[in-house]
Each structure stands twice: as structure tokens, then as C-alpha cells.
Amino acid sequence: MTSEGILLDVADLRTRYPVRQSIADRLARRPRQWVRAVDGVSFSLRRGEMVALVGESGCGKTTTAQTILRMVEATGGTITVDGQDITTMSQRRLRPLRRGIQMVYQDPYESLDPRFRVRQTVEEPLLVHGIGTSKTEREELISSALERAGLAPASLYLNRYPHELSGGQRQRVAIAAALALDPVLLLADEPVSMLDVSVRAGVLSLLDGLRRDGRLGVLMITHDLSTAAHFADRIAVMYLGRIVEYGPARRVVTDPRHPYTQALLSVVPNRDPRVRNVAQILSGETPNPVAIPSGCRFRPRCPIAEDRCADVDPALEPPGSGSGGGSAAHQVACLLA
Amino acid sequence: MSAIATEAGLTGTVSRARAGLIRQAITERKAAALGLGIIVFFVVLAVAAPLIAPYSTTAPSCAVFAPPSASHWLGCDDGGIDMLSEIISGGRISLIIGFAATLIAMLIGGGVGILSGYFGRWLDIALMRITDYLLVIPDLAFAMVIADVWGPSLSHVIAVIAILEWATTARIIRAQVMSVKERVYIKRARSIGASHLRIIGRHILPQVGPLLMANTVLTIAVAIYLETALAFLGLEDPTTTTWGTILEHAFDRAAVSAGAWWAIVPDGIVITLLIMGCFLLGQAIEDALNPRLKVAHLSSRRWALRPLAGRGPGAI
Amino acid sequence: MSLLEVRDLNVWFRLPGGGELHAVQGVSFDLGPGERFGLVGESGCGKTTSVLAMMGLLPPNASVAGEVRLSGTDILAGGEDSVRPHRWTDLAMVFQGAMNALNPVRNVIAQIAEPIMLHGSGGGAGGARGAGRVSAVAARKRAGELLELVGIPAAAGARYPHEFSGGMRQRAAIAMALACEPKVLLADEPTTALDVMVQAQITDLLVRLCEELGLALVLVTHDLPVVAQVCQRAGVMYAGEIVETGTTDSLFHNTRHPYTRLLFAATPDLYADDDVTSIPGAPPRLDEPIMGCPFLPRCDSVVDRCAAERPLLRLAGAADGAGEVRHAVACHRDDAGGTT
Numbered sequence: 001m002t003s004e005g006i007l008l009d010v011a012d013l014r015t016r017y018p019v020r021q022s023i024a025d026r027l028a029r030r031p032r033q034w035v036r037a038v039d040g041v042s043f044s045l046r047r048g049e050m051v052a053l054v055g056e057s058g059c060g061k062t063t064t065a066q067t068i069l070r071m072v073e074a075t076g077g078t079i080t081v082d083g084q085d086i087t088t089m090s091q092r093r094l095r096p097l098r099r100g101i102q103m104v105y106q107d108p109y110e111s112l113d114p115r116f117r118v119r120q121t122v123e124e125p126l127l128v129h130g131i132g133t134s135k136t137e138r139e140e141l142i143s144s145a146l147e148r149a150g151l152a153p154a155s156l157y158l159n160r161y162p163h164e165l166s167g168g169q170r171q172r173v174a175i176a177a178a179l180a181l182d183p184v185l186l187l188a189d190e191p192v193s194m195l196d197v198s199v200r201a202g203v204l205s206l207l208d209g210l211r212r213d214g215r216l217g218v219l220m221i222t223h224d225l226s227t228a229a230h231f232a233d234r235i236a237v238m239y240l241g242r243i244v245e246y247g248p249a250r251r252v253v254t255d256p257r258h259p260y261t262q263a264l265l266s267v268v269p270n271r272d273p274r275v276r277n278v279a280q281i282l283s284g285e286t287p288n289p290v291a292i293p294s295g296c297r298f299r300p301r302c303p304i305a306e307d308r309c310a311d312v313d314p315a316l317e318p319p320g321s322g323s324g325g326g327s328a329a330h331q332v333a334c335l336l337a
Numbered sequence: 338m339s340a341i342a343t344e345a346g347l348t349g350t351v352s353r354a355r356a357g358l359i360r361q362a363i364t365e366r367k368a369a370a371l372g373l374g375i376i377v378f379f380v381v382l383a384v385a386a387p388l389i390a391p392y393s394t395t396a397p398s399c400a401v402f403a404p405p406s407a408s409h410w411l412g413c414d415d416g417g418i419d420m421l422s423e424i425i426s427g428g429r430i431s432l433i434i435g436f437a438a439t440l441i442a443m444l445i446g447g448g449v450g451i452l453s454g455y456f457g458r459w460l461d462i463a464l465m466r467i468t469d470y471l472l473v474i475p476d477l478a479f480a481m482v483i484a485d486v487w488g489p490s491l492s493h494v495i496a497v498i499a500i501l502e503w504a505t506t507a508r509i510i511r512a513q514v515m516s517v518k519e520r521v522y523i524k525r526a527r528s529i530g531a532s533h534l535r536i537i538g539r540h541i542l543p544q545v546g547p548l549l550m551a552n553t554v555l556t557i558a559v560a561i562y563l564e565t566a567l568a569f570l571g572l573e574d575p576t577t578t579t580w581g582t583i584l585e586h587a588f589d590r591a592a593v594s595a596g597a598w599w600a601i602v603p604d605g606i607v608i609t610l611l612i613m614g615c616f617l618l619g620q621a622i623e624d625a626l627n628p629r630l631k632v633a634h635l636s637s638r639r640w641a642l643r644p645l646a647g648r649g650p651g652a653i
Numbered sequence: 654m655s656l657l658e659v660r661d662l663n664v665w666f667r668l669p670g671g672g673e674l675h676a677v678q679g680v681s682f683d684l685g686p687g688e689r690f691g692l693v694g695e696s697g698c699g700k701t702t703s704v705l706a707m708m709g710l711l712p713p714n715a716s717v718a719g720e721v722r723l724s725g726t727d728i729l730a731g732g733e734d735s736v737r738p739h740r741w742t743d744l745a746m747v748f749q750g751a752m753n754a755l756n757p758v759r760n761v762i763a764q765i766a767e768p769i770m771l772h773g774s775g776g777g778a779g780g781a782r783g784a785g786r787v788s789a790v791a792a793r794k795r796a797g798e799l800l801e802l803v804g805i806p807a808a809a810g811a812r813y814p815h816e817f818s819g820g821m822r823q824r825a826a827i828a829m830a831l832a833c834e835p836k837v838l839l840a841d842e843p844t845t846a847l848d849v850m851v852q853a854q855i856t857d858l859l860v861r862l863c864e865e866l867g868l869a870l871v872l873v874t875h876d877l878p879v880v881a882q883v884c885q886r887a888g889v890m891y892a893g894e895i896v897e898t899g900t901t902d903s904l905f906h907n908t909r910h911p912y913t914r915l916l917f918a919a920t921p922d923l924y925a926d927d928d929v930t931s932i933p934g935a936p937p938r939l940d941e942p943i944m945g946c947p948f949l950p951r952c953d954s955v956v957d958r959c960a961a962e963r964p965l966l967r968l969a970g971a972a973d974g975a976g977e978v979r980h981a982v983a984c985h986r987d988d989a990g991g992t993t
Contacts, residue, residue, distance in 0.1 A: 056848035056849065056850060056851075057819075057848055069528055071524070071527065071528055095530050098528070098529065098530040099530075102528075102529070103525070103528050105521050105524070105525060106521075107521055110520055110521040110522065111521045111522050111525050112522055113522045113526075113540055115543050115544070124526065124529065124531065124539075125529045125530075128529055128530050128531045128532075128535065129530065166935055174525070177525075177529075181529075196695040196696055196875070197695060197875060197877070197916065197919050197920060198695060198915065198916060198919050198931055198932035199931055199932075200919065200929075200931065201919050201921075201929040201930050201931035202931035202933075203931075204929070205929075205931070223848060223849065224849075224921075225849070225923060226920075226921040226922060226923045227921055229921070229923050229924075230921045230929055253923055253924070254924065263850070264849065264850065265923065267849055267850055267852075267853035268849060268878075268923055269853075269856075269876075269878035269879050269881065269882040269883075270878055270881065270882065270922065270923070271877050271878045271881050271905065271917055271920050271922055272881065272905050272906075272922075273881040273882065273901040273902050273905055274902065274905075274906070276882070279853055279857070281850065281853050281854055281857060282850055285818050285820055285821075285848075285850075285851060286848075638713040639713060639732060639733045640706075640709070640711040640712065640713060640715040640716060640717055640732075640733070641715075641716040641717070641732070642716070642717055642718065642729065642730075642732050643663070643665075643716050643717065643718040644718065
């Protein structure tokens with residue numbers, strides 16, 4: 001069902017931002033500090049798959065997506081889409097490839113130009129890339145994109161302004177605009193976090209359906225583990241710019257090996273009041289990506305950290321011990337897994 | 338149930354469509370309509386000047402400083418030229434100067450503001466330093482120097498006013514562009530691959546349009562004022578008739594000591610009227626653009642109590 | 654007589670173009686000391702308006718009907734004047750986005766000390782007004798104690814809000830609300846903008862405060878799982894009214910209202926395999942009178958009566974087991990013999 005080729009391959013991706021130095025710092029010749037937002041991220045995505053990048057704020061998941069989209073420049077590593085290395089490609093050469101990679105943003109209330117009718121919003125990508133030789137041809141493409149996004153019949157929505165639509169409908173318009181170019185890779189940054197609960201499943205099922213018919217792969221950024229567990233094939237848990245656990249969604253959720261994943265899963269509240277998890281509430285908050293701890297970056301908050309964790313920065317590997325043998329599909333970055 | 342559902346939020350009202358914001362500003366506020374009316378009146382007057390002016394503005398038609406009479410409603414000036422005709426014709430030139438200078442100032446100011454705000458970094462720094470320089474220079478001193486160096490003429494006056502005026506607009510537009518640039522739909526357009534030109538033209542310009550409009554109207558007011566000042570200081574071609582030169586002539590020829598108030602006051606009034614009209618309109622548009630300030634807590638009125646209607650039987 | 658009794662709370666907003674928005678259409682619930690009650694619903698259902706009405710913090714275009722009884726006395730009876738003495742001293746609120754509402758130019762401890770100096774630190778209406786004002790030094794000391802209570806070292810209070818993380822700011826907002834020792838805390842979406850780990854810290858804090866201080870809590874949120882874990886009882890709101898209320902246990906295990914059922918179905922569970930569904934349509938407009946049941950257009954178990962008559966909140970199936978503490982539903986299906 002899924003094609004053999006890897007659609008998106010990210011290898012040791014790094015993105016960092018310089019911290020602005022005050023004059024005093026410059027005079028004292030203090031070494032420049034960096035925010036290592038993405039600090040060595042590797043994963044892959046096939047056509048027809050959905051991978052979820054999960055983590056708390058500041059873990060680097062959004063920056064990873066922006067780097068893949070080349071809105072932010074990577075400072076290391078490679079991004080390969082459909083066999084082509086796009087990491088350092090010039091913007092000019094990149095432009096035609098941008099058709100294939102599209103992003104859906106978190107805020108449906110802000111991602112549409114309030115002065116553009118729905119038709120204009122969905123038409124814009126077509127005009128930018130010169131697709132569709134006549135107005136009627138473009139109308140066809142616009143309508144089919146809207147219907148693919150669940151807004152049917154399209155004629156009902158074409159002339160609407162964003163303020164006349166609900167949050168869920170706006171998000172579908174954004175998705176339609178992304179679909180208009182028939183992309184192969186869809187990046188969804190918290191696509192439903194600003195929508196009402198009763199509307200979320202509709203949009204998520206839409207994304208799910210889109211990738212199931214084999215045409216595209218979806219990389220979903222989310223902080224919501226439950227959503228990731230339900231819709232994604234694989235989950236990558238990120239912490240401070242690194243993936244700390246990566247594997248099939250069901251496996252990561254039912255048999256987490258990294259202490260961070262375990263803690264995270266334990267604090268997700270269950271809708272059934274009778275189910276009371278033993279919550280491992282980690283103390284404090286995620287440290288600043290400017291000052292990443294030495295050795296294992298999770299060490300200061302880790303409930304099971306040992307001395308050797310301060311010396312080695314663990315790589316993402318299949319867990320050594322544990323039930324069912326470490327399958328190459330399930331990887332953990334922990335010395336004690 | 339309609340397929341187009343609006344959220345049943347507490348605002349209740351659907352936010353207004355952006356197109357027609359200016360129209361709405363005008364219809365909602367009486368002051369704005371008044372301002373627009375005044376401006377339109379003067380524009381019509383200026384356009385129809387050659388047809389309306391009762392007498393020539395070059396050849397004398399009455400005695401020097403003749404007081405207002407039935408045949409000369411506003412009397413005559415120091416050269417025996419009918420005041421009313423002078424004001425009407427002078428208005429034409431003044432308005433041309435004002436509008437032309439403002440147009441140039443808006444083009445430059447808007448352009449600089451957009452480029453500066455959108456591209457940022459070095460371009461922003463460079464353009465803003467130039468802008469700062471111009472903002473700091475005292476207007477009239479600068480104008481006097483330039484007029485002295487270039488010589489008095491209509492086009493020079495327009496140029497001077499334009500140079501003095503574009504900087505303020507540039508700053509205001511730049512601020513607006515910088516905030517619009519951060520909005521998600523702009524980022525989305527970038528990620529689709531839209532060119533800078535497209536983004537500026539289709540997304541940013543419509544957003545700053547109303548602000549630019551408000552600024553334009555207010556700048557016209559300033560331009561008219563500056564024209565008057567420049568003429569009054571003798572920096573304009575004295576042979577042309579503008580509202581400013583009328584005042585200049587009047588003071589030069591001692592109209593005050595001659596008791597000829599009609600050589601000064603009516604001219605002053607029309608200048609004031611036009612400036613006031615521009616301000617009314619410009620302010621109204623600006624007000625409409627600002628989100629309404631929440632001043633509910635300052636209100637002396639409070640939320641009200643209502644008597645409880647009967648509840649249904651068996652209700653909790 | 655409970656600590657807090659809300660009876661038939663109604664709120665109308667006068668609209669600028671004329672007409673009225675009936676934002677809250679008859680909300681009633683009880684709360685005892687130390688109890689935690691959840692007010693759950695999606696955007697526009699009226700939950701925030703309800704708690705603002707209880708605090709008397711509505712804008713001038715609002716009108717309110719109903720009763721809010723604190724230990725028997727209706728504090729709404731005299732309008733603003735009867736509510737004001739109880740604000741902060743008996744009834745305190747943590748606002749939505751409170752963590753972003755801290756004054757950026759004053760340090761945190763000063764902001765917590767301020768209400769103490771203004772209202773006095775004793776509980777009860779007009780607490781310290783008659784007893785004399787609290788001195789700045791004493792207020793600061795008390796503010797330090799409050800910060801410790803919410804898990805922030807008192808020394809950190811000297812910092813400014815922008816130096817605090819999101820979670821710490823939310824704690825500071827809670828500390829501020831507790832400054833005058835209220836009996837009831839109304840928390841409006843206290844964890845919505847926070848990461849799940851920080852959310853757990855905050856909900857843990859709220860539960861601990863309720864247990865240690867005997868504080869009663871009304872937790873307003875759209876997040877069902879949070880209510881399930883934190884609150885003992887809850888009310889599900891839709892279109893301005895409570896459509897189902899009961900213990901969180903019975904709400905999940907003995908759901909009566911179709912909306913509640915669909916809402917649970919729309920909430921993904923980490924471990925469950927069942928499909929996550931959405932509810933088609935959208936809530937009704939509240940500026941028009943609603944005929945029949947407000948949930949009718951989106952309901953999957955409609956009977957004839959639903960279109961004709963608006964269901965009232967009634968005790969559910971009295972014949973059910975003794976454990977059902979006031980489980981009430983506003984649904985015709987339930988009257989007709991219960992749903993499956």
C-alpha cells in the first residue's frame with residue numbers, strides 16, 4: 001500500500017539561533033550563546049504515513065517543521081524530500097518544490113487573510129505557481145480542493161469571508177489551500193488545538209483520510225499525546241531539541257521506555273474519573289534551550305538518573321532490555337532503557 | 338440550519354466586512370460627513386473656478402481696499418482686484434499645491450514605510466536614519482533655505498512641502514507594516530512561495546490602505562497650512578494667486594492699518610475651514626481603524642438586575 | 654444550606670445594533686466547603702459569563718437575573734453594591750489568561766500585596782475594613798506566605814512577571830486570588846495555555862489547596878479529562894444552560910444527555926481504541942429565542958417532543974441506585990424512559 005520510497009528523511013537536523021549580545025558582553029568578549037532549538041533530529045516519513053512530533057513547548061517541534069519547510073535555515077544535518085536534498089537549496093531552485101510541501105497552521109482565525117474570500121485564498125497558491133491556464137480551470141481546482149477538505153458543496157463557500165465561517169470551517173479552508181497544489185507532504189502544526197473539542201475529530205479524520213488514500217504523508221506537530229496516539233502511525237517524542245523516543249504510536253503509548261515519555265503519559269488526565277494514573281509530576285519546567293544540560297539533557301529532571309547519565313549524551317537506539325526484544329522500529333535515547 | 342454557521346459567541350454581532358470600513362466611518366460619524374462635505378465643496382469650487390469667479394484676478398475692477406458691497410461681496414484688495422474672485426482662484430492653486438504635494442509625500446512616505454517595515458534589517462536602518470533626519474529638521478527653516486536656494490516657483494513649493502511631509506507617514510506606515518508582517522496569513526503566503534511583490538501588493542497594502550488614507554487626508558491639511566506659511570514668508574512666486582499670497586499681499590500693503598478686514602479675514606476663514614474639514618475626516622477614519630477602547634469600567638452605569646421570571650414545575 | 658447556591662442564573666447582553674444576547678439561560682448548582690465542581694462546555698456556551706456574573710464583573714450592557722447565595726445570603730440582590738463586599742474576600746476568581754494579566758512593571762510580590770492592603774486579609778465581607786488597614790509590611794509578609802503556599806519561593810517574588818515562566822505566573826495569579834482568604838475560588842480555564850506537565854502541577858496545586866484550606870472550587874474549562882480528574886461533581890453547559898449535572902463518575906459511567914455522550918466520544922483517550930467522533934453542526938445563536946431543545950439540530954436521538962418543548966433540568970431516573978447524588982438531565986429522552 002505504501003510506496004517503497006521514503007518521502008521525507010530528516011538526518012541529524014540542527015537549527016540554532018544566536019542569542020543577542022549586549023555591548024557589555026561583546027566588550028568582555030564573552031562567547032556567543034546559542035539557542036539550540038533543534039539539536040540533532042532524525043526521522044523519516046513514507047507516503048501514506050502520519051508521523052506525530054510530540055512534545056511540550058520549547059522542545060523544538062515547531063522549529064523542526066519550519067526548518068523542513070525552509071522558512072528557517074538549518075545549521076546542520078540534511079532534509080531529503082522525495083530523494084532530493086533540499087537542506088541548502090537556493091530559494092529560487094526551491095520554489096517549484098514548494099508545491100510539494102505545504103503547511104497548515106495552528107490558528108485558524110489568523111491563517112486566512114480577512115480581506116480575501118475563500119475562493120481567493122484557495123486560488124492564491126495556484127496563481128503563485130502558475131497552475132491552471134484559465135479562470136474556469138482554476139475554479140475547477142479550487143472547488144475540488146474545497147470538497148476534498150470536506151467543504152461541500154464548494155459553491156456554498158467560495159464567496160464567503162473568513163469571519164463568516166466557524167473555526168473548523170476556516171481550518172478546512174486552510175487545508176484546501178494547502179491541497180490546491182496537490183502536495184506530497186503536509187505539515188500540520190497543532191491543527192486542532194484552537195478548535196472546539198466537538199470539531200476536532202472532523203478535521204483530524206480529514207487529515208487521516210488524506211494520507212490514507214496514499215497520495216501524501218502527514219507530519220503532525222502536537223502537544224496532545226492522545227490525539228497522536230489515535231491518528232498517527234508513529235510518534236516521536238521530543239525534548240529540548242532532540243527526539244528521545246520514536247516508534248509505532250501504540251507501542252510508544254503502551255510501552256514507553258524513556259522516563260520522560262513515561263512521565264508525560266502518566267500526567268495525561270483520563271476522561272474516566274475512575275482511572276487514576278500514578279502521576280509522575282516532574283518538578284520545575286523545561287530548561288532553557290540556551291543552557292542544555294551536559295550528558296543526557298533530561299538528567300536534571302529524570303527520576304531515575306544515574307551518575308553516568310551526566311557523561312554520555314545517549315543516541316536514539318533500540319532499547320537494550322525489555323519485553324518482546326528491541327525492535328528496530330522502537331528507539332529510545334536513554335542509557336537505562 | 339444554515340450550513341454557514343457563525344459562532345454563537347458572546348459578541349453576537351458578526352464583525353464588519355473590511356471593504357467599506359471607510360464608508361462606514363463616514364456614515365457613522367457626523368463629523369466625518371461634515372469634513373468630507375467641506376473638502377468636496379472646496380474641490381468643486383476649485384475645479385469650477387474659471388467659471389465662477391465674477392471678476393478677473395489680474396485686472397483691477399474696483400478701488401483700492403474698497404469695502405464689501407453689492408457688486409463686490411468681499412470688497413477689493415490693495416490692487417483693486419475683487420477679493421471673492423481672488424479667493425476662488427487662489428483656492429484652486431492652493432488646492433493643487435496641497436493635493437500634489439500630499440500625493441508625492443504619500444507615494445514616497447508609503448513606499449519607504451512599506452519597504453522599511455517589510456524588509457527590515459539594513460534597509461530599515463538606512464531608511465529610518467534618513468527619515469529621522471527629516472523629522473528633526475525644523476520645517477520652516479528648512480523651507481526657507483530651500484526656497485531661497487531654488488527660487489520661488491509653484492513646483493518648488495510643492496517639492497518642499499512633499500519633502501517635509503513624507504517622513505511622518507513613513508514612520509506610521511512602517512509600524513503598521515511591521516505588525517501586519519507577523520500575522521500568520523503572511524507567513525503562510527511566504528511558505529506557499531509567494532513573491533515579496535505579491536505579498537506586499539495583495540496582502541499588506543490592503544491592510545495599510547485605510548491608515549494611508551487617513552494619513553493622506555491629514556497631510557493635505559498640513560500641506561495647505563505649509564503653503565500658506567511659505568507664501569506668507571514671501572517664499573512663493575508673488576505673481577501667482579494663492580490663499581497664502583493673498584494674506585502676504587494684505588500684510589505687505591498694510592491692510593490692517595487701512596482697516597480692510599475683508600482683505601484678510603475671509604481668506605483666513607477658508608484656509609481654516611479646509612484644514613478643519615481635513616482633520617474631521619482624517620480623524621474619523623483613524624478612529625474607525627482603532628479597536629474601540631474598552632472603557633466599560635469607567636462607566637458609571639453598572640450591570641442591571643432583572644426580576645426572576647417563573648421557572649417551570651419540577652425544575653431544579 | 655450549602656456554602657454556595659446558584660439558582661436560575663440568567664444573563665442578557667444588550668447588543669449594539671439592538672436586540673439581546675441571552676448568554677446564560679438558567680444555571681443552577683450547589684457547592685459545599687472543600688468541594689470541587691466543574692463547569693464544562695465549549696466556546697460560547699456561557700460558562701465564563703456565568704462565573705463573571707457570580708462575581709458581579711459584567712459590563713454595563715449586561716443584565717442579570719437569579720440568585721447567588723453565599724451561606725444563605727443572596728449577594729446579587731442589591732446589584733453591584735451587594736456583591737462588592739464579597740468580592741475577593743468571599744468569592745475570588747482566577748481569570749482566563751490571568752497569567753498574562755500581571756502588571757509588567759511591578760514585581761510579583763507587590764502585586765499580591767496590593768489586594769491585601771486594599772481589602773484586608775481576613776475572610777468575610779468587609780473583613781478588615783472596620784478592623785483597620787493592613788500595613789505594607791504585613792501585607793508583604795502575607796504575600797510571601799501566599800507565594801510559598803502555591804509553590805513559589807517567597808524570594809522569587811521580587812522578580813518581575815516576564816521573568817516567570819507560564820506555570821509560575823499562573824501560580825502567582827492563584828496566589829493573588831487567595832490573598833483575602835476567600836471561601837470560594839472560581840478558576841476560569843486555569844490550565845488551558847499550559848503544557849500538560851505544568852497543567853498537572855497546577856491541577857495538583859488546586860486540589861491540594863482545596864483540601865488544605867477547605868476552599869471550594871468552581872473549575873471552568875472545556876477540557877473534560879481535567880474535570881474528570883480534578884472535580885467531584887460537574888455540570889455540562891450547552892447554549893447557556895446546564896444540560897447535565899452530577900458526580901463526574903456518573904457523568905461518564907451513566908451518561909444521560911446526548912451532548913455529554915457525544916462530547917466524551919469526541920475526546921480521545923490514550924489507551925482506548927474506539928473511534929473519535931465529532932459533532933456536526935454548530936451551537937445555536939443566542940440572540941434569537943430557541944424553539945424546543947437547543948441541541949436538537951445536532952442530536953442523534955431526537956423524539957417528537959424535542960422540537961416542541963424545551964427540556965428542563967430534572968433529576969434523572971429516581972429509581973436508580975442510591976449512589977446517584979442529584980444527577981440531573983435536561984432531555985426529553987430521559988423522561989421517556991431513559992436512553993440506552
